[in-house]
Amino acid sequence: GGPYISQIVAVLTANDAWVMNAWGKTFGFKDRIIGLSDPGAEWSKQLGYGKDLSEVGMGWRTGRWYILLDDLKVVATEGETKSGVSVSGADNVLSKL
Numbered sequence: 569g570g571p572y573i574s575q576i577v578a579v580l581t582a583n584d585a586w587v588m589n590a591w592g593k594t595f596g597f598k599d600r601i602i603g604l605s606d607p608g609a610e611w612s613k614q615l616g617y618g619k620d621l622s623e624v625g626m627g628w629r630t631g632r633w634y635i636l637l638d639d640l641k642v643v644a645t646e647g648e649t650k651s652g653v654s655v656s657g658a659d660n661v662l663s664k665l
Contacts, residue, residue, distance in 0.1 A: 578603075579601065580606050581606065583605060612628075612630040633656050634661045
């Protein structure tokens with residue numbers, strides 16, 4: 569098999585791959601941080617975390633949420649129900665490890 573990967577943080581947005589690449593360069597994404605693109609929030613919608621902002625001209629976007637996987641199994645997932653960052657923030661997510 570391939571190399572064992574112990575921990576990766578993925579940042580997912582509805583932005584395109586070019587925007588995510590620029591984010592990675594700007595914020596210094598390295599080996600264990602990757603930027604993922606979810607155009608039209610298709611994956612996020614399937615997980616129940618899509619947000620329809622068509623009324624303000626933005627179409628479907630991803631909400632603020634996290635998913636914690638262990639050996640490709642969902643250990644925890646939660647989305648924000650209010651504006652701001654609480655459940656999807658680093659402190660809360662790290663407390664789930």
